[in-house]
Amino acid sequence: MTKLIDVPTTSGSDRESSAGRHPFLDKEGQKIQGLFDEIAPRYDRLNRLFSFSIDLWWRRRAVRSLRTRPGDRVLDACCGTGDLAMALLEQAPEAEVIGSDFSLPMLQAGNSKFLTTRSPALVRADTLHLPFDDCTFDGAMVAFGMRNVVDLDAGLRELRRILKPGGRLMILEFTEMQNRWIRPFSTFYQSQLLPRLGNRLSGSQVKAYSYLDESVRDWPDAERLAEKIRSAPLHAVRHHTLFPGNVAVHEAVRG
Numbered sequence: 001m002t003k004l005i006d007v008p009t010t011s012g013s014d015r016e017s018s019a020g021r022h023p024f025l026d027k028e029g030q031k032i033q034g035l036f037d038e039i040a041p042r043y044d045r046l047n048r049l050f051s052f053s054i055d056l057w058w059r060r061r062a063v064r065s066l067r068t069r070p071g072d073r074v075l076d077a078c079c080g081t082g083d084l085a086m087a088l089l090e091q092a093p094e095a096e097v098i099g100s101d102f103s104l105p106m107l108q109a110g111n112s113k114f115l116t117t118r119s120p121a122l123v124r125a126d127t128l129h130l131p132f133d134d135c136t137f138d139g140a141m142v143a144f145g146m147r148n149v150v151d152l153d154a155g156l157r158e159l160r161r162i163l164k165p166g167g168r169l170m171i172l173e174f175t176e177m178q179n180r181w182i183r184p185f186s187t188f189y190q191s192q193l194l195p196r197l198g199n200r201l202s203g204s205q206v207k208a209y210s211y212l213d214e215s216v217r218d219w220p221d222a223e224r225l226a227e228k229i230r231s232a233p234l235h236a237v238r239h240h241t242l243f244p245g246n247v248a249v250h251e252a253v254r255g
């Protein structure tokens with residue numbers, strides 16, 4: 001297990017983070033944090049079940065975009081239980097990987113599965129107020145987390161802030177199913193079956209999986225997300241989809 005560093009994220013504190021910001025979560029942020037706190041113990045198992053384990057392959061493919069070199073320092077923001085960080089460490093064992101998330105139960109669930117010395121350091125932190133200095137990471141990555149950050153534009157600016165010039169960003173997220181033959185089935189699965197099954201199997205009182213479905217529907221399409229990344233501003237923005245066509249990988253570079 002790794003050391004888990006707790007940076008306070010709730011209101012009522014006038015303590016400044018090392019980046020000189022006030023850790024503060026608004027009502028919406030607190031709601032989302034509570035929702036992930038609740039589903040944390042079953043999050044990994046339900047991910048495997050609902051994606052037929054293809055989510056592990058998505059993360060392995062997506063981390064390649066960072067082109068991580070030995071010694072690089074990479075942040076996995078909204079890391080949850082750390083699967084993306086682990087996928088990167090499998091490919092780049094010489095990298096220094098830090099996972100941050102504002103849900104302590106998600107981090108704890110991740111922490112309990114890291115049995116090797118090659119595991120990410122975990123920090124409890126809000127992606128909108130990262131406790132890191134400017135220009136300190138060679139790479140930043142987020143899997144299935146950016147759509148939960150209450151202010152996407154501010155989140156992208158914050159990720160840019162901590163990247164060094166030339167540092168790379170990667171975002172892995174759901175997108176509208178590209179294959180129009182599969183689209184009706186995918187929409188039914190995503191918007192009808194998955195929320196019902198998810199709410200039931202996770203035992204969620206707050207209907208967390210209904211919220212997750214809504215957040216996918218509210219999420220910008222791949223081209224619109226690319227525009228937002230350009231506005232951060234980041235450069236060399238590219239995106240591609242992964243099999244079966246309902247997830248997109250966006251990559252960009254800080255100029």
Ligand SMILES: C[S@@+](CC[C@H](N)C(=O)[O-])C[C@H]1O[C@@H](n2cnc3c(N)ncnc32)[C@H](O)[C@@H]1O
Nearest residue numbers: 036078079080101102103126127143144145148
């Ligand atoms: C759907 S999970 C994805 C977790 C992980 N990245 C993965 O690939 O499985 C979304 C995560 O984002 C975190 N999250 C959402 N908004 C956040 C914020 N503003 N700051 C930090 N973490 C946040 C949640 O706590 C949750 O663990």
